[in-house]
Amino acid sequence: MSIGTESAKEPLPSTPLRLVTLEVEAHVGADGWDQPARLYALVPTADLVEAEPSLAERLATQLENHPDGFTSIEQELPSDRHLEELLAGITWPETVAGCAAVVERLMLPPEAEDDLPDDPDALVEAVAAHPDRREVRLVAAVTRDGSRHSAVRAREPEDAPLLEGPDLVPGLLDHLFRTLS
Incomplete structure (x- = not known):
């Protein structure tokens, strides 16, 4: 599995989706x-406060600083199924404007992918044994309007920078978007 690359050198705009993606990454991290x-x-967040006035005090600062922002609400997941399998059966109510997922994966550099076996079990073994594998945390977020943001952090070194952009993990982003349609 490889990630897309972002070539832009300019800072990314602080959109509501980017901000909630970074918030989720920090929370999980x-x-x-x-x-x-x-x-x-x-x-x-504004819709959440309107629907649940009891949350107004707790979300006041967030709403004041980012009136068009999002609040992330963690969902309970069964531990006996893979996220991709679960996403195939999820549909969100209209009150949910988007969704985000966080997964940890092993990744290889793109040049290593040509030599990987096709058999799924052999693939898992080959990736786990590959000397250039890296453990990463992937965060992907999408909204109903098609906006996307993603973040990737390597486990090593401990101070690994956070990579982010709208399309770093296109497969996971596509899975998430399908749950919104």
């Missing part, structure tokens, strides 16, 4: 590594 997949509904 604070819990460390070796976590199961996590899934979040993204709800416009």
